Amino acid sequence: MINENMVELADRDRRHIALVLVGLQELFGESFQSLSPLARCLLCTICDQCAIGFIGLFVGGPGSGKGTQCTTVVEHFGFTHLSAGDLLREDIKSGSANGTMIQNMIKEGKIVPSEVTVKLLQLAMQESDNDKFLIDGFPRNEENRAAFENVTGIVPEFVLFFDCSEEEMEKFNFWAGTRVDDNIETIRKRFNVFVESSLPVIEHYRSREKIDAGKPIEDVFKTVKNIFTVNDIFGILHFTVC
Numbered sequence: 309m310i311n312e313n314m315v316e317l318a319d320r321d322r323r324h325i326a327l328v329l330v331g332l333q334e335l336f337g338e339s340f341q342s343l344s345p346l347a348r349c350l351l352c353t354i355c356d357q358c359a360i361g362f363i364g365l366f367v368g369g370p371g372s373g374k375g376t377q378c379t380t381v382v383e384h385f386g387f388t389h390l391s392a393g394d395l396l397r398e399d400i401k402s403g404s405a406n407g408t409m410i411q412n413m414i415k416e417g418k419i420v421p422s423e424v425t426v427k428l429l430q431l432a433m434q435e436s437d438n439d440k441f442l443i444d445g446f447p448r449n450e451e452n453r454a455a456f457e458n459v460t461g462i463v464p465e466f467v468l469f470f471d472c473s474e475e476e477m478e479k480f481n482f483w484a485g486t487r488v489d490d491n492i493e494t495i496r497k498r499f500n501v502f503v504e505s506s507l508p509v510i511e512h513y514r515s516r517e518k519i520d521a522g523k524p525i526e527d528v529f530k531t532v533k534n535i536f537t538v539n540d541i542f543g544i545l546h547f548t549v550c
């Protein structure tokens with residue numbers, strides 16, 4: 309049975325180990341990023357030096373249910389949801405200098421230049437009090453991924469892929485139908501962009517979890533909740549990323 313004294317002792321030991329590991333991390337230097345995800349997680353979780361905490365990515369085709377599932381994970385696990393698409397739409401509304409360019413790209417289902425999206429994500433993380441984020445609908449391509457990692461220094465390892473057929477995505481989006489890009493012509497363009505540019509970057513994340521997103525919302529949530537619960541129990545959701 310854990311009691312208060314044991315927790316204090318554990319904290320003191322943890323700080324002691326942290327000092328050793330911070331030293332080790334300095335020794336690893338550049339090669340830190342080439343350590344296995346688990347080794348990095350272990351170093352990170354003990355070193356306590358990171359400015360930004362845990363980042364999970366929700367990726368999948370247009371209308372595969374990423375946003376829907378994020379909402380429920382936020383409620384149960386205390387994450388802040390950052391939808392790259394929502395941030396871009398908010399930027400248009402704010403009257404930013406990039407607004408017209410972003411609007412045109414979205415209408416065509418094209419991918420907005422990485423520097424714009426990464427800057428919006430970075431700002432949203434910096435402005436948040438939370439240190440646990442779910443980034444939804446990003447990265448869309450290899451350039452997005454590289455730019456995010458270069459600018460933020462974060463290499464996300466927790467990736468949920470919402471796998472869904474084109475027919476299912478069309479059906480889901482048909483019922484939504486509230487956005488400039490929720491028409492059948494643009495939905496198909498978005499799907500093609502997803503297959504050509506986004507799928508390869510999803511495959512880059514070897515530790516991704518694939519979810520059958522074509523099932524009813526409640527069933528998908530059960531699967532997602534199980535993944536989060538297991539990772540929460542093992543402390544993985546608390547690991548930070550240097």
Ligand SMILES: Nc1ncnc2c1ncn2[C@@H]1O[C@H](COP(=O)(O)OP(=O)(O)OP(=O)(O)O)[C@@H](O)[C@H]1O
Nearest residue numbers: 369370371372373374375376480484521523524525
């Ligand atoms: N498993 C599901 N079964 C039926 N409908 C669903 C399912 N998941 C989501 N939907 C519905 O499909 C629509 C799109 O869902 P959602 O916005 O969550 O997808 P998304 O992947 O975030 O889409 P986008 O990439 O366009 O932002 C919504 O109307 C949502 O209610």
Ligand SMILES: O=c1ccn([C@@H]2O[C@H](COP(=O)(O)O)[C@@H](O)[C@H]2O)c(=O)[nH]1
Nearest residue numbers: 392393413414417418419420425445446
């Ligand atoms: O990282 C991103 C995210 C989105 N876009 C553009 O926005 C639309 C809509 O995105 P949703 O995720 O479906 O809300 C998408 O088709 C792209 O045009 C982007 O360029 N980069």
